[in-house]
Amino acid sequence: MRTTPRRLLAAMAALTTALLASACGGGDDGGGRAASGELTMMVPLFGTAPDPKGEVHQAVEKVVGKKLKITWVPNAEYGDKTNVVLASDDIPQVMVVQGKTAAFVQAAQAGAFWELTDKLDRYPNLKAKSEQAELNASINGKVFGIYRVRPLLRSAVLYRKDWLDRLGLKVPETVDELYEVAKAFTEKDPDGNGEKDTYGLIIPKWPTPVFCSASPYNVIETWFGAPNCYGDRGGRLVPAFDTEEFYTANRWLKKMVDEGLVNPDFATLDSGKWNDPFVQGKGGIIIDVNVRATQLYGLLKEQDPDGYGDKLAMGGNLKRSDGQKFSYPFDGYNGFLAVSKQSVRTEAELDEVLKALDRLATKEGQTLLANGIEGRNFKLENGYDVPIDDDDPAVKTINNDVDFAFVQLGTWATIGMGVYESMPTSEAERENLRLRKELAELDLQTAVHNPALPIVSPTYVSRGATLDPIVSDARVKYLAGEITEEQLRAEVKRWYDSGGAQVVAEITDLRAELGAGGN
Structure with missing residues (x-):
């Protein structure tokens, strides 16, 4: 139960009514987006908002195969903004949902988001990495989003x-x-x-x-x-x-x-x-x-x-x-990517969105989100991420866009557990990384x-x-x-x-x- 926050509960009755109306009716503008070459998203931000013309944004668009229209919301304001958006008639196609909040639970149960329980197995990179984590992330056994993986035992x-x-x-x-x-x-x-x-x-x-x-x-x-x-x-x-x-x-x-x-x-x-x-x-x-x-x-x-x-x-x-x-153990997830039924109206449109997210969940996509652009801000040495030109302003911008923005779209890679781990700077740190994995595997047996x-x-x-x-x-x-x-x-x-x-x-x-x- 600990992942169910307790904010803005007084507004829930009005919110549910609004959600039912917006999920079941409304204009055609949102539905047309899914079939187009554009993907609309709302994502929390921990630093400076990336430039849509920046290197990382452009690289992510190339992987996804769609133009991205992202609303970046400072993390401190994200919970309140989420509630406002859920009660509106303009929910983006994909939202990062940070947990099973009262607002999201009522929205999902009111039909505002696609239930994905039996759908994700069709997409090789969106399939659950852990049945336990997927169950933990569900709402009464139903899956309403692609959960963002975190270690089950840490x-x-x-x-x-x-x-x-x-x-x-x-x-x-x-x-x-x-x-x-x-x-x-x-x-x-x-x-x-x-x-x-x-x-x-x-x-x-x-x-x-x-x-x-x-x-x-x-x-x-x-x-x-x-x-x-x-x-x-x-x-x-x-x-x-x-x-x-x-x-x-x-x-x-x-x-x-x-x-x-x-x-x-x-x-x-x-x-x-x-x-x-x-x-x-x-x-x-x-x-x-x-x-x-x-x-x-x-x-x-x-x-x-x-x-x-x-x-x-x-x-x-x-x-x-x-x-x-x-x-x-821990929950094994940290929020999820939910797909709006208001903006994605049909099964065909949902398939288009999930295919785009599946491309983002490839090794190439997750490396981009959690590590950056190989050869620009990092290089690989013995399988580790080694920074490049930290003092270069362009590289600093790439690092900001990765570390504080796009990493929030990572479904199985994130800062600290990216596709490639940062190169340890000493033998003690290298040994500690090895020990973390060993202890986690051991303790998971008695979780x-x-x-x-x-x-x-x-x-x-x-x-x-x-x-x-x-x-x-x-x-x-x-x-x-x-x-x-x-x-x-x-x-x-x-x-x-x-x-x-x-x-x-x-x-x-x-x-x-x-x-x-x-x-």
Whole structure:
């Protein structure tokens, strides 16, 4: 359920009415586009909008075989713009949809977008890369877009390697070993300065109040055997916080907080400054995604160009005390490309659009979107992407257009996981890339998937903004010692009484209709 945001819900009734009207009627202008040589799109933008006459735009048009008319919307405004466009009578042929928002779910169910459930297998480059990820991206089992691939397993634990080495410790494999490392990082002067000024685990204030949001709390709870957001308990889906494993995990973490093994400002530390204590030598453990290693290497290199490679170690998901392992997976997708029924009126027009997107999803197309133009802004060395002429203004423009704009159209390649990975600048970074893949493959075997991801509860759509903070806030207060476990359990009951019981009933019933198994 964590991919269903909670914005602008008050406008949904009016929006649905508008969508039904715009999906089923309207002028002929939009329908004529699909048969023409033009493809209209709306795409989020993170930098400067590309010039339609620029090298990358022209190259993408050549691959697609159509003229592109792209509306670039700054990412900070994209959610609001999406809602406005969905309620209008001018929806572009293809939209990047960033998640199963309330507006998009209601739009799709009102018939504003093509259902692609049984259509994508006809297009070799649009076929699902992962059945699990495609299911996760669906709305009650129906596919309304071409999902943008992300790794299904990327959770990891990052450590100050120099601290481990100085104290004669190894990368932990169990939660008990993690506790011991955190304790040693706090009490045994791992930086050798003769002062007790370090701690083990670094946790920031999580930016979203959703109770299952890939936070360190969720990862730890899964290690202890709690479900990933929702889990099957006797044929009924229940939220993770309604299991005893949830409380066991949080008692363990609270012990660490009480003993000073966690940063004292865990309830307020800005998530944008998560790296700072690690790099500054204040804290030594981060539980997050494996690609955070790239950020940390870059920061450590600025601080110590010669010795930075010896300051970072990485491990995978941890076993609990009895040796059982439960690994935390991710959704496997990050939004999707949806095709409008308002602008693409017939099956023949849909086929034209999907063929164009299929060409964009070739190796050639995805390389262009995620790496750029070979020979202009990058070259290949031993299968790696190596930058060319970074100081050339024309090359800087290409890099901007790729890194901050066109990469958003990548369906299986993106920055950080392009067709070609960036050339590691040291042996330590090269080894880390190898280790990421090894740990991800290993942990995927014990991944605990969220069986509720494909399911959209109407009550959650309408009440999620009220429900989500109840348990997530109470969990932080419990860890900080502001409330007792009994009071935490009372907040779980309040979640049920505030609409959570209806959410659970709806997703359980919808899951039964889908005939889906659970974890």
